[in-house]
Amino acid sequence: xxxxxxxxxxxxxxxxxxLLFNFPILALFNVGGTLFGVPVLYAYLFMAWAxxxxxxxxxxxx
Amino acid sequence: xxQGPVIILTSFAYLGLLFAIAFYADKxxxxxxxxxxxxxxxxxxxxxxxxxxTFYGSVGRAASDGxxxxxxxxxxxxxxxxxxxxxxxxxxxxxxNRITSLADFVASRYGKSALIGxxxxxxxxxxxxPYISLQLKAISSSYSILVQYPQITMPAAxxxxxxxxxxxxxxxxxxxxxxxxxxxRHLDAAEHHQGMVAAIAFESLVKLLAFLAVGxxxxxxxxxxxxxxxxxxxxxxxxxxxxxxxxxxxGGYASWVWLTIxxxxxxxxxxxxxxxxxxxxxxxxxLNKAIWLFPLYMLAIxxxxxPIAFGGLLHFPDGAVDADTxxxxxxxxxxxxxxxxxVFIGGLSAATGMVIVETIALxxxxxNDLVMPVLLRLRALRLNERADLTGLxxxxxxxxxxxxxxxxxxxxxxxxxxYALVSIxxxxxxAVAQFAPVVLGGIFWKxxxxxxxxxxxxxxxxxxFYTLLLPALARSGWLPAGILEHGPWGIGLxxxxxxxxxxxxxxxxxxxIWSMLANIGAYVGVSLLASPGAEEAxxxxxxxxxxxxxxxxxxxxxxxxxxxxxxxxxMLARFLGAAGADASFRDHAAIKGRQWPxxxxxxxxxxxxxxxxxxxxxxxxxxxxxxxxSVVKEEALSIEEVREILDEASQVVVYSHRLEQKSRExxxxxxxxxxxxxxxxxxxxxxxxxxxxxTHELRTPLTSIRAFTQILLENPQVxxxxxxxxLGIITKETERLTxxxxxxxxxxxxxxxxxxWHESAVDMREVVADTVTGMSQVFEEREIKVDTSxxxxxxxxxxxxxxxxxxxxxLLSNAAKFCEPGRGRIEIAVSEHxxxxxxxxxxNGPGIDPDDQKxxxxxxRQVGDTLTAKPHGSGLGLHISRQIVEHFGGRMWVESAPGxxxxxxxxxPT
Numbered sequence: 001x002x003x004x005x006x007x008x009x010x011x012x013x014x015x016x017x018x019l020l021f022n023f024p025i026l027a028l029f030n031v032g033g034t035l036f037g038v039p040v041l042y043a044y045l046f047m048a049w050a051x052x053x054x055x056x057x058x059x060x061x062x
Numbered sequence: 063x064x065q066g067p068v069i070i071l072t073s074f075a076y077l078g079l080l081f082a083i084a085f086y087a088d089k090x091x092x093x094x095x096x097x098x099x100x101x102x103x104x105x106x107x108x109x110x111x112x113x114x115x116t117f118y119g120s121v122g123r124a125a126s127d128g129x130x131x132x133x134x135x136x137x138x139x140x141x142x143x144x145x146x147x148x149x150x151x152x153x154x155x156x157x158x159n160r161i162t163s164l165a166d167f168v169a170s171r172y173g174k175s176a177l178i179g180x181x182x183x184x185x186x187x188x189x190x191x192p193y194i195s196l197q198l199k200a201i202s203s204s205y206s207i208l209v210q211y212p213q214i215t216m217p218a219a220x221x222x223x224x225x226x227x228x229x230x231x232x233x234x235x236x237x238x239x240x241x242x243x244x245x246x247r248h249l250d251a252a253e254h255h256q257g258m259v260a261a262i263a264f265e266s267l268v269k270l271l272a273f274l275a276v277g278x279x280x281x282x283x284x285x286x287x288x289x290x291x292x293x294x295x296x297x298x299x300x301x302x303x304x305x306x307x308x309x310x311x312x313g314g315y316a317s318w319v320w321l322t323i324x325x326x327x328x329x330x331x332x333x334x335x336x337x338x339x340x341x342x343x344x345x346x347x348x349l350n351k352a353i354w355l356f357p358l359y360m361l362a363i364x365x366x367x368x369p370i371a372f373g374g375l376l377h378f379p380d381g382a383v384d385a386d387t388x389x390x391x392x393x394x395x396x397x398x399x400x401x402x403x404x405v406f407i408g409g410l411s412a413a414t415g416m417v418i419v420e421t422i423a424l425x426x427x428x429x430n431d432l433v434m435p436v437l438l439r440l441r442a443l444r445l446n447e448r449a450d451l452t453g454l455x456x457x458x459x460x461x462x463x464x465x466x467x468x469x470x471x472x473x474x475x476x477x478x479x480x481y482a483l484v485s486i487x488x489x490x491x492x493a494v495a496q497f498a499p500v501v502l503g504g505i506f507w508k509x510x511x512x513x514x515x516x517x518x519x520x521x522x523x524x525x526x527f528y529t530l531l532l533p534a535l536a537r538s539g540w541l542p543a544g545i546l547e548h549g550p551w552g553i554g555l556x557x558x559x560x561x562x563x564x565x566x567x568x569x570x571x572x573x574x575i576w577s578m579l580a581n582i583g584a585y586v587g588v589s590l591l592a593s594p595g596a597e598e599a600x601x602x603x604x605x606x607x608x609x610x611x612x613x614x615x616x617x618x619x620x621x622x623x624x625x626x627x628x629x630x631x632x633m634l635a636r637f638l639g640a641a642g643a644d645a646s647f648r649d650h651a652a653i654k655g656r657q658w659p660x661x662x663x664x665x666x667x668x669x670x671x672x673x674x675x676x677x678x679x680x681x682x683x684x685x686x687x688x689x690x691x692s693v694v695k696e697e698a699l700s701i702e703e704v705r706e707i708l709d710e711a712s713q714v715v716v717y718s719h720r721l722e723q724k725s726r727e728x729x730x731x732x733x734x735x736x737x738x739x740x741x742x743x744x745x746x747x748x749x750x751x752x753x754x755x756x757t758h759e760l761r762t763p764l765t766s767i768r769a770f771t772q773i774l775l776e777n778p779q780v781x782x783x784x785x786x787x788x789l790g791i792i793t794k795e796t797e798r799l800t801x802x803x804x805x806x807x808x809x810x811x812x813x814x815x816x817x818x819w820h821e822s823a824v825d826m827r828e829v830v831a832d833t834v835t836g837m838s839q840v841f842e843e844r845e846i847k848v849d850t851s852x853x854x855x856x857x858x859x860x861x862x863x864x865x866x867x868x869x870x871x872x873l874l875s876n877a878a879k880f881c882e883p884g885r886g887r888i889e890i891a892v893s894e895h896x897x898x899x900x901x902x903x904x905x906n907g908p909g910i911d912p913d914d915q916k917x918x919x920x921x922x923r924q925v926g927d928t929l930t931a932k933p934h935g936s937g938l939g940l941h942i943s944r945q946i947v948e949h950f951g952g953r954m955w956v957e958s959a960p961g962x963x964x965x966x967x968x969x970x971p972t
Contacts, residue, residue, distance in 0.1 A: 007147050014143035021136050021322065023315040037289020042368060045132060049139065049361055056143055057354035 009059045013052065020048045066209050069406065076407055077240060077414070083264050084244060084257030091256040098259045099344050101351035106263035107338045108356045109270070111138065111329060112363055113193075113416035114200030115487040117269055117409045120364065122386035123484040124371035128304040131484065133318055135364055137325030139357040148330070149339065150349060151505050155608045156340050160679035163423055164336040164497065165431040170683035171504040171605050172512040173598035179431030179684045181516060182497065185523045186333050187424055187466060189493025192477070192534070194420065194470030196486040197413035198237075202230035204390055204409050208402060214391050216384050234471040237417050238464045245422035246459045255422065259342050262419060265411040270363055272408025276389050277366020279401060280373040284392070288369060295372040298379075320571040324488070327495035333427065334419035341423075417467070425462035430682030433458050438688045451636050455681065477538040488570050489530045496522035496577065499585045508602040510585070513592040518585025525561075525577035530569065533558050625665040625694040630673045633693050637680045646676045670694060752921065759802055759937070763795035805938040809921075812945050819949065823858035824866055826892055826899055826970075833870040834890070840878050846886035856892065857972040859899055861950045869946055872939040873903040873966050880907030880964070898952070898971040906963040915956055919944045943968075 019025055029044035036043065090097050097103070116134075123131040152167070161167045165186065169179030206217040206229060244258050285291040295301040329335055343349075374388030383391050390409070393401040434455075499522075500515045535541050536558075549557040556562075559569060561576050594602065635643035650672045651658035663669060670690065677686035770788045774780060780788070811817040830852055841848055877888045889904040910918060921941050944954045947968045958964035 010143050010146045014140050017136075017140040017143060021133075021140070022319060026315070026318075034289075034292065037287070038292055041129060045129060045136075046361070046365065049136060049357075052139060052143075053354055053357045053361060056139075056357065060146070060350045060353040 006059065006062075010056075013055055013059065016055075017052050020052065021045070069205065069208055069403070072403060072407065073410060076410065080261045080264065080414075081240075081243065084261040086257075087260030088247075088257035091254075096256055096344065098256050098263070098342075101348040102355070103260065103263045104343065104348040105352040105355035105359070106266040107259045107342065108335070108352055109266035109359045109363075110262050110334055110338055110415045110419050111332075111356075112266070112269060112360070112412060113487075114197050114409055114413040115484060116363060117273060117412040118200050118204065118386050118389055119196075119484045119487065120367045121371045121374065121388045122384070124367050125375055125385035125388065129368075130318075130321075131367060132364065133321035134325045134484075135360040137322040138329035138360065140322070141326040141329050142353055142357055145349060145353055148502070148505070150346060151608060152340055152501075153343055153346050153349070155505065155605050157346075158608065159604070159683065160675050162341065162430055162679060162682055163427045164331065164333050164501075165427040166678070166682040166684075167336075167340075168497065168500055168504065168515065169431060170678070171601055172500075172510075172515045173595060173601050174683045174687040175512050175516075176431070176435035176684040176688070178500075178512060178515055178519070179427075179682065180435065181519050183424075183427040183432045185493060185496060185519060186427060187469075188531075189496075189523075189526070190333065190420060190424060190490050191466075191470050191473045192486045192531075193490035194417060194467065195474035195477075196490075197417050198230045198234055198471055198474050199486070200386075200409060201233050201413050202228075203387065204406055205229055205233075207387055207390055208394070208406050211394055211399070211402065212397065214383060214394055216382070216387070230474055231471055234467045237414065238421075238467040240414070241418050241421050241463050241467075242460045244418055246425070246456050246463070254342060254344075256342075258418060258422065259338065262338065262415050265415040266359070269408045269411040269415075270359065272404050272411070273363055273389070274366065275401060276393060276405055277370060279396075279398065280392055281366060281369045284373055284377075284396065285369075291369050291372055291376075294376060298376065300379075301372065301375055317568050317571050320574050321488075324491045324495055324570065324574060327498045328491045331494040331497040331501065332420075332491075333423035333494070334416065337419055337423035337426075421463045421466050424466050425459040428462040428466075429455060429458040430685060433462075434681050434685040435688060438685055438692075452639055455637070476540055477534045489534060492530055492570060492573055492577065493523070493526055495574065496526060496581055499578075499582050503585060503589075504602075505605050505608075508599075508606045509589055509594075510602070511589045511592050511594040512598050514585050514587070514589025517588040518581045518583075521584040522577045522581025525580045526573060529558050529561060529573040529576060533569070625670050627663050627665045627669070629693040630665060630669065633689060634673055634676060637677060637689075646672070755921070755937075756806060760799065763799045763802075767792050767795050767799075802938075805942060809938055809942055809945075812942065812949070819865070820862045821860055822863060824861045824863045825856060825858050826866070826901065827852050827856055829863065829866045829870055830890055830892060830901075833867055833874055836871065837874050837878065840875070841886075841888075844878060844881065844883045844886055846878055846881050846883075846888055848888045848890070850890040852890075852892040853894070856899065857894065859950070859970040859972050861970060862946075865946045865950075869943040869968070870901075870903075872943045876939065876966070877903055877905035877907070877964075881905050882907065895969060898969050900967060900969045902965055902967045904963060904965040909960040909962050910956060910958040910964050911960055915958060918956060919954070 029041050031040055033040050034043075087097050098107070120131040120134075155161070156167060159170055161170060165179045165182035168182045169175050172178045203217050207214070244261070245255055281288060281291060285294065295304075370388055370392065371385065374383070374385060374392055377392060377395060378388075390402060390405050393405060496519060499518050500510070503510045504515070532541065533546055536543055536546050546557065546559060549555065559572065561572070564572060564575070567575070631643055631647060634646060638646065647658045647663070650669060651661065651663055654663075654668075656663070674686050674690045677689055680686075681689070770792050774785065774788055808817070830850060834848060834850060840846075874888065874890075878886070881888065885906070887906045889902070891902045891904070893900050893902075919940050921938060947954045947970065950970055952968050952970040954966070954968035956964055956966050
C-alpha cells in the first residue's frame with residue numbers, strides 16, 4: 001500500500017471517529033435502557049471506541 | 063500493617079527499582095544494545111499520558127458527570143489516527159534538525175528565533191504548573207488517607223500547617239532529587255534519555271495493572287459483574303439520572319466536543335508527550351504499532367472507571383468521601399491492605415512518571431531556550447571563552463527542575479485545594495492547546511511568520527491567563543472575588559468567566575473559544591501582514607518540505623561566509639566535550655570520504671551547517687545560531703536571494719520528479735516489451751518442438767507400414783499366415799496414425815479456441831457406466847478387474863458429454879495399458895467434493911516417477927525411456943484430457959508412488 005493511500009485511510013478513520021463520538025450519532029445512543037446489563041450509552045462508547053482502534057490497527061499494520 | 067514507615071519504605075523501594083531499571087537501560091544503551099528500541103516499549107512510554115488524573119481523577123469526574131471523563135481519551139485516539147500524517151512529519155523534521163524540545167521546535171521553525179523559544183517556554187512552564195500541582199496533590203492526599211488505615215478520613219485542608227510538616231512539600235523535594243538523578247546525569251547531544259524511557263514504560267505497566275486490579279475487585283468482588291452493579295445503581299434514585307442522558311450531566315454536547323478537541327491538542331503538545339513521542343523516538347517505524355497500541359492502553363485503563371465510580375457512590379452514599387479517592391478508599395473500606403498498597407504504588411507510578419518526564423522536558427526548554435540565549439548574549443560573562451560548558455548546562459537544568467517543582471507546590475498551596483483533580487488538569491490542557499496553531503500551521507503553511515507566531519502565542523496565552531488562571535486564583539481567595547462577579551473595575555463585559563457577555567458555557571469551553579479565536583486570529587492575521595525575513599523563509603521551506611529534500615544539501619545551500627576549522631572544533635568541544643566533538647567531526651569527514659584528523663577539512667558551508675545542527679542538539683536551535691554567528695563571519699543573504707534559491711530548488715525538484723516519472727514509464731514499457739519478446743521466443747521454440755515431435759511420431763508408424771508393404775510387394779511368395787500377420791500390423795499402424803492425426807487436429811482446435819463444445823447437464827454415473835461397458839472387451843482380454851464406486855444420486859455437471867467420455871476413455875485405457883495383465887485392478891470412484899464432483903481412476907501398475915508426474919500432462923510426454931521401450935500412445939491423450947477438464951472449470955492431477963500404482967483424479971464444478 002502506498003503512503004498516499006495509507007494517509008487517506010487514516011484521515012477517513014479520524015473523520016469516522018469524529019462522526020461516531022459526536023452529535024447527532026451520539027444522541028441516538030443517549031437513551032435509557034441497558035445492553036448486556038450495561039447502560040446503552042456506556043456500552044456504545046466503549047464498543048465504538050474498540051472498533052475504531054481495531055480499524056486503526058488494520059490500516060497501520062498492513 | 064499499613065503504617066507510615068511501611069508505606070514510605072515501600073515507596074522508596076519502588077523508586078529504587080525504577081532507578082535500577084533506568085540504570086540498566088542506560089548501560090545497555092551505552093553498550094550499543096538498547097532495550098527500548100522496540101515499538102512496545104515506545105507505546106508504553108507514550109502512556110505517560112495517563113497520570114494521577116487518570117488514576118484517581120477519572121473516577122472522581124465519572125462520579126459527578128457520568129461519561130464526562132471519556133473525551134480526554136477519545137480525543138487522543140482521534141488525533142493519533144492523524145499521526146501518520148502529522149506526527150511522522152514532525153518526527154522527520156525533528157530528527158533532521160536535532161530538535162531538543164517543543165520550544166526548540168517552534169523557535170527553529172520561525173527563523174531560529176530566541177524570542178519565540180522563550181515565549182513557548184514561559185507559556186509551557188506557567189501552563190503546566192497546575193498539572194504538576196495535581197500530581198503533588200494526588201500523592202500527598204493518597205498518602206494521608208492510606209496512613210489513617212483502617213479509618214477513612216479525608217485529609218483536612220493543609221492551609222494551616224507549616225511548610226515543614228506538609229507532605230506535599232517533601233514529596234516535591236524528593237521528586238526533584240529523583241528527577242535530577244534520572245534525567246541530568248550526563249549531557250547527551252541527541253537528548254535521548256533511554257533509562258528514563260525504560261522506567262516510564264515500566265511505570266505504565268504498574269499503573270495499568272493496579273487500576274485493573276481495583277476494577278476487577280470492585281466489579282466482581284464487591285458486586286456480581288457489570289450488570290449487577292449498574293442494576294443496583296439504577297435502583298438508587300440519585301444515581302439513576304447519571305445512567306442516561308448526556309446533556310444535563312456532562313455539560314452537554316458543546317462541552318463534550320471541546321473536551322475532545324482540547325485533548326486532541328494535549329496529546330500532541332504537552333511537553334512530556336512531545337518528549338516521549340518525538341525526542342525519545344529511536345525509529346520512525348515504531349509509530350506503526352504505537353498508533354493502535356497506545357489507544358488500546360487508554361481503552362483498557364478506562365474500562366473500570368464507571369464501575370468503580372458507581373461502586374464508590376453506592377458504598378459511601380453520604381458523600382463524606384471525596385470521589386477522587388474511591389480507587390483507594392474502596393479497597394481500604396473492604397480491609398484489602400495489599401490491594402490498597404498496590405493502588406497507592408499505582409498512583410505513585412502515574413504521578414511520578416508524569417513529573418519526571420514533564421520536568422525533564424521543561425528543564426531542557428528553560429535551559430536551551432530561555433537561559434542560554436540570554437547568557438550567551440551577555441558579553442560580560444565571556445561564555446564564548448570558557449573551555450567546557452557542559453557543567454554549566456547541567457547546573458541550569460538541575461536548578462530548573464527544582465524550581466519547577468517548587469512552583470508546582472506553590473500553585474498547589476495557592477489554588478490547587480479548591481478544585482477537583484480533573485478541573486486542575488484541564489487548565490493545563492487549555493494552556494498547551496495554545497501551541498497547536500503555531501506548530502500545525504508551521505509544518506503545513508509556509509506563509510506563517512515569526513511575528514505572526516509571537517502574536518498568536520501572546521494573544522492566546524493572555525486570554526487563557528485571564529479566563530482560566532485568574533479565576534482559579536480568585537476562587538482561592540488570592541484575588542478579590544468581586545472580579546469574577548462584576549468584572550475588573552466593575553466593567554461587566556470583562557467578567558473573566560463570561561467574557562464579552564458570552565454566558566451559559568462551562569469554564570473550559572468558554573476559555574477555549576476565546577483563546578483559540580485570539581490565537582488563530584492574531585497568528586494568521588499578523589503572518590499575512592508581515593513578510594518573512596530570510597532566515598524564516600528558509601526554515602519554513604526546511605520544515606514544510608521535509609519529505610521533498612535532498613538530505614545532503616539541506617540548509618547548507620543557504621549559507622555564505624568564511625569560517626575556520628579550529629574555531630568550529632573548539633566551539634563544539636566546549637558544549638559536547640572533546641570526545642563528542644571528535645566523533646562529530648569524524649562522522650562529517652566520513653560522509654565526504656575522508657579521515658579526520660588525518661585529512662584536512664574545509665570550513666565550507668556544509669561543515670558549518672553540520673556543526674550548527676550538532677550544537678542545536680545540545681543547546682537548542684536559537685542558542686546554536688547565536689554561537690555560530692560568534693565564530694563565523696557570515697554574509698547575510700537577502701530575502702530575494704533566499705527566495706531565488708528556494709524557487710530554483712523547487713523547480714529542480716519538480717523537474718527531477720518529472721524525469722523520474724518518465725524514466726519509470728520507460729522502464730515499465732521496456733519490461734513489458736521484454737516479456738512479450740520472451741513469450742514469443744518461447745512460443746516459437748514450442749512450435750519447433752511440436753513440429754519435430756509430430757514428424758517423429760508420424761514417421762514411426764509410416765516407417766513400419768512402408769517396410770511391411772515393401773516386403774509384401776517384393777516377396778509375392780510370402781505365406782498366407784505371415785501375410786495376414788503383416789497386414790494386421792499395417793492396419794494397426796494405420797489406425798494409430800489416424801488416431802494421432804485426429805488428436806493433433808483435436809488439440810489444435812482446442813488450443814485455437816475453435817473446438818465445438820456442446821454443454822449440457824451431464825450425469826457422470828452414465829458416463830462412467832458407458833465407458834466401462836465400452837472398454838469391457840479390453841478389460842476381459844487383459845483379465846483386469848474393475849471396481850466402480852459411484853453414489854446413487856449425483857448432481858449433474860455442466861459439460862459436454864462426448865468430451866467427458868473422451869476423458870474417461872483416455873484415463874481408463876491408460877490404466878488398462880499399464881496394468882499387469884492377469885493381476886490388473888482398476889478402481890473408479892466418484893464423490894461429491896466441495897462445490898463439485900471428484901473422479902478418481904486408480905490402477906495397480908508400476909506407478910509414475912515423481913519427476914515424471916510434473917511433466918506427464920505436457921504434450922508428447924510418454925513416461926519411461928522412449929528409446930528402449932515401445933511407446934504406448936501418442937502422448938497427447940492426457941494433455942487433451944486436462945485441457946477439456948480445465949475448459950469446464952475443473953482441475954486434473956495425478957498422485958502416485960513408484961511401484962504402488964497411479965491415481966489420476968479430476969474435479970468438475972456442478
